Amino acid sequence: AQKVTQAQTEISVVEKEDVTLDCVYETRDTTYYLFWYKQPPSGELVFLIRRNSFDEQNEISGRYSWNFQKSTSSFNFTITASQVVDSAVYFCALSEGTGNQFYFGTGTSLTVIP
Amino acid sequence: GAGVSQTPSNKVTEKGKYVELRCDPISGHTALYWYRQSLGQGPEFLIYFQGTGAADDSGLPNDRFFAVRPEGSVSTLKIQRTERGDSAVYLCASSLWGLATDTQYFGPGTRLTVL
Numbered sequence: 603a604q605k606v607t608q609a610q611t612e613i614s615v616v617e618k619e620d621v622t623l624d625c626v627y628e629t630r631d632t633t634y635y636l637f638w639y640k641q642p643p644s645g646e647l648v649f650l651i652r653r654n655s656f657d658e659q660n661e662i663s664g665r666y667s668w669n670f671q672k673s674t675s676s677f678n679f680t681i682t683a684s685q686v687v688d689s690a691v692y693f694c695a696l697s698e699g700t701g702n703q704f705y706f707g708t709g710t711s712l713t714v715i716p
Numbered sequence: 717g718a719g720v721s722q723t724p725s726n727k728v729t730e731k732g733k734y735v736e737l738r739c740d741p742i743s744g745h746t747a748l749y750w751y752r753q754s755l756g757q758g759p760e761f762l763i764y765f766q767g768t769g770a771a772d773d774s775g776l777p778n779d780r781f782f783a784v785r786p787e788g789s790v791s792t793l794k795i796q797r798t799e800r801g802d803s804a805v806y807l808c809a810s811s812l813w814g815l816a817t818d819t820q821y822f823g824p825g826t827r828l829t830v831l
Binding site: 606633634635637639644645646647649652654693695697698699700701702703704705706707708709 | 747749751756757758759760761764771772775805807809814815816817819820821822823824825
């Protein structure tokens with residue numbers, strides 16, 4: 603079973619629109635960690651954020667914000683006032699307290715149209 | 717400081733050949749990971765090193781795949797008798813202590829094409 607599901611395969615928005623990327627995870631561990639990475643066309647995965655399972659506080663960093671809800675096992679990512687440079691594939695990942703590997707979703711390809 | 721580096725950036729080989737892919741982690745990081753990313757997919761875990769030892773190799777698809785990290789720094793992923801299905805981007809990542817809470821920092825990947 604897929605531990606991380608990113609149901610949106612591709613999203614296109616017009617520049618300055620807000621966009622939310624969905625991530626749903628599945629784990630039996632009570633301690634786990636969630637991550638978002640950005641993969642621009644150059645290919646290198648860029649770390650964006652890490653959250654642990656004990657901290658459901660939402661976080662904002664500039665135009666980026668994250669909504670972590672344990673009740674729905676979701677860790678959604680919102681980009682406000684999108685820009686062309688935001689165009690990339692975004693991956694959500696899960697790390698369980700009992701292991702070391704990351705489980706990645708299949709990614710959401712975001713295209714921001716100027 | 718320098719990030720994770722991987723060489724070569726691209727490798728084209730013929731079916732049946734042997735290839736080696738190299739990863740140089742961030743200095744001071746004790747944990748090193750290899751992932752494989754197929755087109756349109758997320759990275760899939762292959763193997764994890766803590767120091768010189770492979771702490772978890774459960775993701776290696778079969779015995780044609782092998783990885784080493786002899787001095788606890790640079791790692792080499794070795795693929796014998798390559799098959800067309802091995803074509804993918806091979807990503808290396810490192811983290812400070814290898815804890816589940818640690819952020820993994822990724823290299824640019826090696827794109828392997830098996831003809």
